[in-house]
Amino acid sequence: MQYTNALTETPDGFESTFTVNVLANHLFVRLLQDRFAAPARIVITASDTHFGDFKHNMGMVPGPAWKSPDVLARTGAFPEPHTVVAGRTAYSTSKLAAIYLVHEYARRLPAGIDAVAYNPGFVPGTGLARNADPVSRFAMRRILPVMTLTPFATSRDAAGRYLADVVLGTPQAPTGSYVDRSRVDRSSEESYDPRREGELWDAVERFTAA
Template identity: 55%
Template sequence: MNPPPTSTPAWTLVMTGASRGIGLVAARTIVSTDLSCHLVVLARGGGPAGFVDGFGENAGRVVVVDADLADTAGTAAAAAEIRQMLDDAALPPLRGLACNAGIQYVDDQQVTVDGLEATFAVNVLANHVLIGELGGHLAHGSRITITVSDTHFGDFRHNLGLVPAPRWTSPARLSRPGAFGGASPSAGRTAYSTSKLAAIHLVHEWARHLPDGIEIVSYNPGYVPGTDLARAASAPQRWANRWVVPGLTLVSPLDRPAAAGRRLASAILGVPHAATGAYIDRGRVSDSSAESHDAERERDLWDHLESLRSQTCRRQ
């Protein structure tokens, strides 16, 4: 990825999931290669200690907004804070939104303050809320990027059988605990793969709603060993994910976090070029699963997410 010309007008990128893993690599890559970019990171508790300082000489162009993406009202409030900064010209025009945050639990029993299943709340609903609350401030030429996963294919080729296939049901059921059987790792992983299928459905539906000049894409980084995605897993699973599985990158096409983060940065910055609604697989435009293309599902999901978002707005 080549640095853009220094004469590029200043612009703002809002990003989730930038405090660790491939998101942190992508965030640092973007602000160091595009000196016109001002980065706004949504992170619970304002991010880890020293997070902004980690950007070095570019730290002056990084702002952190406290947000718990499992709290729908809190996510909407964070978006309102960003809108105010844009309206006050404390930030340059908004040209990018990168929804990279994601979570995988060991069951489907984790409940948010809204009574929702946490995987769905973070991996699907939070993305919808942020796009809905910030979309009106996106400038012409903006790209929205949602990080998804090839686990949505549900086959051995894409995830080596490590994650069960998604199991679709009504969005109202998916958003509540226990949709996949309860307190078992299989239920948690199914909730994860299904949430990533839902995120692709969401991209397709938003592509129908966004105005011309604003594109939305889904981005699949593939399985990246050594990240903290499985931080809610058991201690042995976390240990293997961090120390054993990364060795597979030496003998397989798996990316390490540094390479995967750089690919994510490119996707956020508009490389490769892609039509709105496209699925980008590790740096190239590709096809998502046949199941991920279902206009009726996508409308149903949209309607349910809009209902949840509306309930949140009434509570604020």
């Protein structure tokens, strides 16, 4: 989910981007953990935006701005939190967090229960811009899909096919890896950080405790 500010709050008092993109995944993994039977693969959807450079998102989304998870989980974590820039920073930061948790799942889940991050690339035409201004929504729906004719974007059909392939295990991908569309690749240098990964695990465990 992507918001146009960093002030949207869930009924539990958490910031909504962090809740949907990070805490919800974690809650699912933990609630289902007793039912996983090896071989199994958990796939979490990440995003190019976690790189934070022009090459990976053509300047459309600001890069992640990591902070303590206790700050990230609450509204107002980023400067000028009422702005689109803050909302999209929350988005790219949540995707970095999702990769951190995939690394932590890879360390903690039993052998044969794999966790993989999946990046579909830029997929215009989805509802991701549903909270954006009317011009951005129109562009996302009607104009940007033309980009799927170029290597800079992925069509919704292709993104779905890649996702199905990752889920079904077609690309060989070791646990903890990052699948960029159809092949294993390295995520950003910043996304390999065992200290942040452990700190995030502790925090999301606390936030999702019954």
